[in-house]
Amino acid sequence: MAKQPGNVGVAGLFANGGDAFAKLSDQVYTMYLTLVAKEMYFIPSTTTTLNSEARTWQKRLWMSEPAAHILAVGLLVLAVAAAIIQVAHARLRAPVTLAHDPGTLATALALASGHEHMPDARVVLSKRRFRIDPTTGRLVEEGQKGFEDAWSPDPRQTSFLVR
Structure with missing residues (x-):
């Protein structure tokens, strides 16, 4: 269409930003789709009647009322x-008192120290100091390798150390 007489040619369509080419492409493509749709959908009919079938919507999910009531009562x-x-x-569980937060090493030690074969934890640990190694997460006792690089938690941030 751009090369037809009276038009500016393909190079002329792109001269002003290419908007003219987009409009021309849209026009050609719309005409093509129209012709294809006419050929596909508007077919001459050889019969005068069309057969059709009427259907109703059926529920795919159904619940039995007695079963739903039994389930509600069971719940x-x-x-x-x-x-x-x-x-x-x-x-x-009211008489059970944990010295520290559940799941911590302090709780495990407190529960174990109440055992008859284990001395009191306060006596055993009174003169020892521990820190946490930030790279491995293990406890390091004072005097062991890595104690200087390890750190101690701030007592204001850990409630079980303040008790």
């Missing part, structure tokens, strides 16, 4: 039983 019974167990267990 309610489970919740009540869990609450009763929680209250009963709270009475049983």
Whole structure:
């Protein structure tokens, strides 16, 4: 279309930023799609009637009402039983006192020091100092290699050291 008489040619279409070429391409492509659609969809019909089938939407997921009610009652019974167990267990664990936060080395040592074969932890550890090695995360005792490079936690940031 650009080379047809009266047009500016292909080089002329790109002279002013190429906007003219984009418009011409859009026009040609739209014409092409129109012709293809006419050939594909507008076919002369040999029959005068079209067969069709009417369908209704059916639910793919269904729930039985008795089953849903039984499940709801079962979950309610489970919740009540869990609450009763929680209250009963709270009475049983009330006398248990942990010297430090659960899951720490201090708690493990405190629980072990109460054993009859282990001396009191305060006596054993009273004259020892420990630090944490920042590269490996292991405890380093004073006098061991790496004690100078290790650091101690700030007591204001760790509540179990302040007690």
